[in-house]
Amino acid sequence: MNCTKCPTSTRAVIGLPRHNAAFCKACFTTFVHEQVARAIKAFKMFTPEDRILVAVSGGKDSLALWHILLALGYRADALYVNLGIGAYSEESHRKVRHYADTVAASHGAKLLVHVVEQEAGAGIRELATILHRPTCSTCGTIKRYQFNRAAVEQDYDVMATGHNLDDEAARLLGNVLHWQDDYLDKQSPTLPASVEGFAKKVKPLCRLSEREIAAYAVVNRIDYIVEECPMAKGSKMILYKEVLNRLETESPGTKQRFYWGFLDKQTKPEASAESMAEKDQRTLVPCTACGQPTTAGTCSYCKMMAKAKTAAQPRA
Amino acid sequence: MLVQLSHPYRQVEIKGPKRTKELLRELNLVMEAHLVIRGDELVTEDEMLADADQIEIRPVISGGA
Ligand code: SF4
Numbered sequence: 379m380n381c382t383k384c385p386t387s388t389r390a391v392i393g394l395p396r397h398n399a400a401f402c403k404a405c406f407t408t409f410v411h412e413q414v415a416r417a418i419k420a421f422k423m424f425t426p427e428d429r430i431l432v433a434v435s436g437g438k439d440s441l442a443l444w445h446i447l448l449a450l451g452y453r454a455d456a457l458y459v460n461l462g463i464g465a466y467s468e469e470s471h472r473k474v475r476h477y478a479d480t481v482a483a484s485h486g487a488k489l490l491v492h493v494v495e496q497e498a499g500a501g502i503r504e505l506a507t508i509l510h511r512p513t514c515s516t517c518g519t520i521k522r523y524q525f526n527r528a529a530v531e532q533d534y535d536v537m538a539t540g541h542n543l544d545d546e547a548a549r550l551l552g553n554v555l556h557w558q559d560d561y562l563d564k565q566s567p568t569l570p571a572s573v574e575g576f577a578k579k580v581k582p583l584c585r586l587s588e589r590e591i592a593a594y595a596v597v598n599r600i601d602y603i604v605e606e607c608p609m610a611k612g613s614k615m616i617l618y619k620e621v622l623n624r625l626e627t628e629s630p631g632t633k634q635r636f637y638w639g640f641l642d643k644q645t646k647p648e649a650s651a652e653s654m655a656e657k658d659q660r661t662l663v664p665c666t667a668c669g670q671p672t673t674a675g676t677c678s679y680c681k682m683m684a685k686a687k688t689a690a691q692p693r694a
Numbered sequence: 695m696l697v698q699l700s701h702p703y704r705q706v707e708i709k710g711p712k713r714t715k716e717l718l719r720e721l722n723l724v725m726e727a728h729l730v731i732r733g734d735e736l737v738t739e740d741e742m743l744a745d746a747d748q749i750e751i752r753p754v755i756s757g758g759a
Pocket residue numbers: 513514515517518607608609610757758759
């Protein structure tokens with residue numbers, strides 16, 4: 379498979395069926411940067427003057443996001459929250475610090491760290507047990523709070539997270555399956571600072587699939603933690619993602635159409651608000667042969683029957 | 695070829711030569727959820743992998759609520 383963009387036949391490192399394309403390393407990196415730049419522009423995320431705080435976990439998405447924003451010339455610092463989940467937290471913390479020291483520092487970007495154990499006296503698993511709450515929801519509350527607080531207190535204009543197309547499509551599927559209407563509003567890639575004390579939140583990777591981001595990290599030698607948080611095992615999100623990936627394999631572009639289509643509808647809702655009854659009244663007329671409603675002239679039933687009768691005539 | 699897998703970490707020996715696509719199918723893995731890396735370079739699904747190659751199949755799905 380060769381790069382579909384290079385004039386000379388350079389070997390491709392990744393095929394992208396949903397874009398009918400395959401890219402070499404250089405063209406793929408350009409493609410990823412363009413996708414992020416488009417998202418930033420389309421959803422009015424931030425400008426080159428803004429100070430951005432990236433929420434990093436040590437995983438591929440958040441480190442790739444930090445990398446891309448720095449490569450595009452944005453002023454992006456990062457915050458890592460150490461959750462105190464044994465070896466997983468130690469390893470992810472090491473990866474984040476390594477990236478900050480070896481890459482981000484040369485762009486003048488800095489890493490902020492919050493250690494849950496230092497403030498709460500225990501890691502999130504212990505906290506969850508004490509509070510009789512699921513670990514992931516305890517974790518979510520703590521991370522949201524700490525990221526928002528750091529962004530507001532240290533005067534960042536916007537907080538960026540590494541949510542990708544798969545995350546958003548899976549979340550949308552979950553929200554639709556359970557008709558969580560009020561959550562649907564929160565799925566926009568840009569959430570404004572609605573009230574004083576709330577940071578503006580953006581998701582610049584929303585146009586890129588999880589696989590594309592992992593590939594970007596490999597191609598650009600970003601050393602991220604491949605191991606998953608042990609609490610993620612058996613989560614609903616993973617199940618939704620697997621289901622969507624099976625659909626994606628059968629018809630490339632499914633995830634993108636599902637999530638982007640939703641965003642499209644959200645941004646221009648009232649334009650096509652004509653009811654089904656109104657539309658029928660405007661477009662349907664009685665069939666010239668039988669009188670039942672049809673879009674024009676003779677209805678498809680009458681046409682079909684007329685044809686069948688002609689064909690069935692015994693040849694004389 | 696020696697194939698390294700994650701979640702959980704393990705290694706399996708698979709007979710080559712074989713295309714990336716066929717290797718994934720044999721292991722019952724979906725392309726959309728994995729990257730295939732030879733040495734430290736990404737390879738596409740039509741790439742022919744040799745018996746002597748060192749391969750890593752890296753999952754790309756991450757979860758959590
Ligand atoms: S899987 Fe759960 S506990 Fe682990 S980082 Fe994600 S939300 Fe937190």
